[in-house]
Amino acid sequence: xxxxxxxxxxxxxxxxxxxxxxxxxxxxxxxxxxxxxxxxxxxxxxxxxxxxxxxxxxxxxxxxxxxxxx
Amino acid sequence: xxxxxxxxxxxxxxxxxxxxxxxxxxxxxxxxxxxxxxxxxxxxxxxxxxxxxxxxxxxxxxxxxxxxxxxxxxxxxxxxxxxxxxxxxxxxxxxxxxxxxxxxxxxxxxxxxxxxxxxxxxxxxxxxxxxxxxxxxxxxxxxxxxxxxxxxxxxxxxxxxxxxxxxxxxxxxx
Numbered sequence: 001x002x003x004x005x006x007x008x009x010x011x012x013x014x015x016x017x018x019x020x021x022x023x024x025x026x027x028x029x030x031x032x033x034x035x036x037x038x039x040x041x042x043x044x045x046x047x048x049x050x051x052x053x054x055x056x057x058x059x060x061x062x063x064x065x066x067x068x069x070x
Numbered sequence: 071x072x073x074x075x076x077x078x079x080x081x082x083x084x085x086x087x088x089x090x091x092x093x094x095x096x097x098x099x100x101x102x103x104x105x106x107x108x109x110x111x112x113x114x115x116x117x118x119x120x121x122x123x124x125x126x127x128x129x130x131x132x133x134x135x136x137x138x139x140x141x142x143x144x145x146x147x148x149x150x151x152x153x154x155x156x157x158x159x160x161x162x163x164x165x166x167x168x169x170x171x172x173x174x175x176x177x178x179x180x181x182x183x184x185x186x187x188x189x190x191x192x193x194x195x196x197x198x199x200x201x202x203x204x205x206x207x208x209x210x211x212x213x214x215x216x217x218x219x220x221x222x223x224x225x226x227x228x229x230x231x232x233x234x235x236x237x238x239x240x241x242x243x244x
Contacts (some may be wrong), residue, residue: 025183032243
């Protein structure tokens, strides 16, 4: 899953630690989210969407083939 | 509103009320104010920092008690006569602070965010698998008469492999 978290955070001039505090997660989790190493749960995705005041699909987009059934 | 938020709001109100009641210039008021400032700085800390701090505040005293009890209890149990049943109770006393440490660990893991919980789960499964296989293999070797590791080493090896498992799990998300 790719996402625009890093861009959205940079637009607000927030550090990873600031975003982590706002989401009530660790800084390592924010880093893993930004680099696409970790996909958030639905509830965390909603929290992120609410924080940035954007719909979930405007922040998170599945990679090519991720939605294809195996 | 979560239970924690309600409790924090109540504590806030309580502290403000106490502050109003105490006469100005009184030393206790100054003491109270210092405590209130400390409470506010704690309250303003990020949830993760507060969680880690609470965990350390529980684990450090418990481990200190454990480290004091261990040589003390095993030493007493050795000098007590074999027919004295009290020695069994005394030698098991260090299990109590370790139980408290495990309770603190469980409470800490419950407070972690979802990715950190996943890392801890990976680490715990790794630790369980490696320790289980290691001591199962040693148990099989003992059936041949070979003297292997003491059972008391199960817990330290679990903790060691938990840490190692956590490092491995974390690498996947770096």
